[in-house]
Amino acid sequence: MSLVQxxxxxxxxxxxxxxxxxxxxxxxxKEYGEExxxxxxxxxxxxxxxxGHLDFTVPTRFIRDWIATHYEKRLLKLWxxxxxxxxxxxxxxxxxxxxxxxxLKSERVNAETLSSSEPVAIEQSNIxxxxxxxxxxxxxxxxxxxxxxxxxAAKAVAESGVVQACYNPLLLYGGVGLGKTHLMHAIAWHxxxxxxxxxxxxxxAEKYMYQFVKALRSKDTMSFKEQFRSVDVLMVDDVQFICxxxxxxxxxxxxxxxxxxxxxxxxxxxDRSPSDLEDMEERIRSRLGWGLVADVHSTTYELxxxxxxxxxxQMNISIPQNVVEFLAAKISSNVxxxxxxxxxxxxHSNLIGREVTLEVTQEILRDLLRSNERVTTIxxxxxxxxxxxxVKVSDMSSPRRLRSIARPRQIAMYLAKALTLRxxxxxxxxxGGKDHTTVMHAVxxxxxxxxxxxEFGEDxxxxxxxxxx
Ligand code: ADP
Ligand code: MG
Numbered sequence: 001m002s003l004v005q006x007x008x009x010x011x012x013x014x015x016x017x018x019x020x021x022x023x024x025x026x027x028x029x030k031e032y033g034e035e036x037x038x039x040x041x042x043x044x045x046x047x048x049x050x051x052g053h054l055d056f057t058v059p060t061r062f063i064r065d066w067i068a069t070h071y072e073k074r075l076l077k078l079w080x081x082x083x084x085x086x087x088x089x090x091x092x093x094x095x096x097x098x099x100x101x102x103x104l105k106s107e108r109v110n111a112e113t114l115s116s117s118e119p120v121a122i123e124q125s126n127i128x129x130x131x132x133x134x135x136x137x138x139x140x141x142x143x144x145x146x147x148x149x150x151x152x153a154a155k156a157v158a159e160s161g162v163v164q165a166c167y168n169p170l171l172l173y174g175g176v177g178l179g180k181t182h183l184m185h186a187i188a189w190h191x192x193x194x195x196x197x198x199x200x201x202x203x204x205a206e207k208y209m210y211q212f213v214k215a216l217r218s219k220d221t222m223s224f225k226e227q228f229r230s231v232d233v234l235m236v237d238d239v240q241f242i243c244x245x246x247x248x249x250x251x252x253x254x255x256x257x258x259x260x261x262x263x264x265x266x267x268x269x270x271d272r273s274p275s276d277l278e279d280m281e282e283r284i285r286s287r288l289g290w291g292l293v294a295d296v297h298s299t300t301y302e303l304x305x306x307x308x309x310x311x312x313x314q315m316n317i318s319i320p321q322n323v324v325e326f327l328a329a330k331i332s333s334n335v336x337x338x339x340x341x342x343x344x345x346x347x348h349s350n351l352i353g354r355e356v357t358l359e360v361t362q363e364i365l366r367d368l369l370r371s372n373e374r375v376t377t378i379x380x381x382x383x384x385x386x387x388x389x390x391v392k393v394s395d396m397s398s399p400r401r402l403r404s405i406a407r408p409r410q411i412a413m414y415l416a417k418a419l420t421l422r423x424x425x426x427x428x429x430x431x432g433g434k435d436h437t438t439v440m441h442a443v444x445x446x447x448x449x450x451x452x453x454x455e456f457g458e459d460x461x462x463x464x465x466x467x468x469x
Contacts, residue, residue, distance in 0.1 A: 017054075020082040021046040027078050028071065040066060044091070052087045054079065057094040064091045065230065069262060129192060132202065135314075136185035142310050144303030147179055150294040154183040157233075157265060158190035167292045169256070169266035173273055174296030177334030180269040183296075184235050187267060191233065200233040205241040209248040216247075228255045235267040239288070244279030253284045266291075301465060304328040304338055311339060317346055323361050329419075330369055332376075341365055369421055376419045376467050378412075378430045384467055385412040388459075397432030410442035411460060417443050419467055 025044075029037040043063050047055040054076075058064045072089055079086050138158070143151045150172050157167050172180045188202050203211075215224035228234060234255070242248045259266055270277065273295070274288045299307070305328040312318060323345065331338045348364050349356045362369065382396040389408035396409055409431065416427045417439070424436035424443075431439070450457040 017049040017083070018046065020079060023082065024075060024078045028075065031074070032071070041071060043067075045094075047092070049083075049086065052085045054086055054089045055092060056089065057092045059094070064093055067091060129188075132185045132188050133182075136182040137189050138186045140310065140314065141179065141182055141186060142303065142306045144300060144306060146297035146299055146303055150174070150179070150183060150296045153292050153294045154187050154267075155190075157267060158187040159194075161195065163263050163265045165291070167265075168260060169268055169288065169291040171268045171270060171274065171288050171291065171293045172296060173270040173293065175298065175334060176271060177336030178296045178299065179335060180296055181237055184237055184267055184269060187233070188235065198232040199230070200235070201228065201231045202235040202237070204237045205239045205252075208236055208252065209242055209245055212248050212251055221251075225251075225255065229258050229262075231259075231264065233265040233267065234259055235269075237269045239268045239270045240272060240277060242280075243277050249281060249284060253281070253287070256284075256287065260290075299332065299335060299338075301328055301332075304332065304335075307335055307338065308342055311342055315346070319345065319349065319356055320358075322358055323356055326358055326361060331365075333371075337368065341368055344368075378416045378420060378422065378427065381415045381419065381467060382412050382430075384463060385409075385415065388463060397430070399432065410446055411463070413439050413442040414446035414460070415464060415467065418464065 025037075025041060028041050032041070040063065043058055044067060045057045047057055049055070058067060068091060072091070076086070076089055138151075138155060141147075141151060153167060153170050154172070156164070157170050160167075172183060174180060184202060188200050191198050191200050212221075212224060215221045236252070239252075242252060256266060268288060270288075274280075274285050274293065277285050277288075280288075305324065308324050308328055312324070327338065327341055327345070331341045344364055345356050345361055348360070352360075356364075382393055385408050386393045386396060389404075389411075391405050391408050395405045396412055398405070400406070413427055413431060416422060416430070417424070420427075422430075424439040428434040428436050428439045446460065450460055
């Protein structure tokens with residue numbers, strides 16, 4: 001074949017493949033509809049065909065990924081109806097920022113090649129570790145009954161290389177300071193260490209909204225969408241924040257759906273159960289609960305004790321056991337406060353240069369203890385004790401001396417002394433205006449019975465534990 005003939009043939013081939021492309025793309029338009037065609041397929045430019053490979057360009061990586069997962073197979077099949085020599089499709093990113101098209105391997109690109117408007121969470125590397133707390137690892141997380149499900153689920157998500165539908169999305173919910181953020185960071189750290197190629201984005205819902213609003217303002221929502229939709233694991237903390245923020249919520253819902261549909265992992269935290277997210281649209285609320293919903297319960301005394309011990313071990317510091325127990329018993333609101341209290345005690349002991357005693361601890365933490373005291377009130381104690389012994393709550397403040405009434409009343413007084421910071425006379429007042437000596441007598445009597453009567457002791461301990469939770 002002469003050179004001229006070869007050139008002519010090339011042209012004919014080019015012409016015919018262009019014709020095939022226009023036929024294939026109009027078939028795709030018919031199959032997927034005008035809307036989809038406009039959003040996605042029309043963004044694809046046909047470059048040429050060589051050695052059975054079709055080359056296309058798209059403006060962004062996001063579009064490339066989308067086309068590859070949704071339309072590529074169909075495109076190839078349609079093309080092969082015209083030309084069965086075609087076996088492979090290459091989709092090349094040729095954006096304005098990247099004028100030299102580069103064929104990207106099937107594995108996802110590193111975040112370095114992303115445009116400059118990345119969210120903080122995935123700048124520079126696959127995980128922006130600068131917004132993760134170093135201490136929030138699985139190793140530093142103390143597991144107990146209240147958080148064992150959340151912990152196990154977080155671990156499963158972190159350790160599993162493939163996304164499992166039963167854990168997707170993983171929704172962690174529970175009150176403030178109970179370890180939700182800790183677990184999310186732990187997932188990110190674990191993946192960072194063991195599977196650095198997976199792209200993880202962690203950010204608060206507040207930051208998500210901020211980024212979205214910024215993108216809206218600069219009319220650049222496309223790259224906003226792209227950054228989030230290109231990750232393997234998306235973690236959004238405190239999702240309750242976007243309740244009632246309609247457009248952010250809507251955008252989040254789309255991102256959420258696309259990621260789930262593309263088999264990417266989503267982890268969300270929330271300070272209440274999805275059904276309590278009043279200002280969240282129903283369809284979003286219900287979708288949040290599609291995977292695994294893990295409730296982080298309030299801490300128990302044992303868990304608080306474990307957490308304090310673990311913190312002390314980490315810092316290689318020791319404080320007297322009775323102080324540790326005191327803190328675990330009194331600071332029951334949440335772990336953040338518990339840690340705060342411990343740090344305060346340690347700082348103080350460093351300052352005064354000697355070991356802290358229980359008295360000093362009480363003094364240092366007076367305000368904090370007052371606010372925590374609200375957790376167990378004398379009214380709570382009276383109610384629980386009355387319930388347990390089948391007497392009326394009003395009997396707690398009555399003058400009746402019948403043993404079946406007087407004994408529970410004494411137990412309640414004892415518990416009021418042990419679990420609140422009220423003085424003996426304050427307690428007496430709450431029990432129908434009794435004298436402080438009556439309260440003191442009750443405390444002594446109950447202590448004596450605890451040490452002599454095993455069953456009685458168990459009863460009181462159980463009540464104490466219930467009241468502390
Ligand atoms: P949340 O996000 O639920 O409000 P965080 O994850 O911020 O709570 O936790 C508050 C603090 O308590 C953090 O310093 C965290 O490390 C600590 N913490 C919570 N639960 C545990 C736990 N089970 N073991 C160790 N530390 C914990
Ligand atoms: Mg948090």
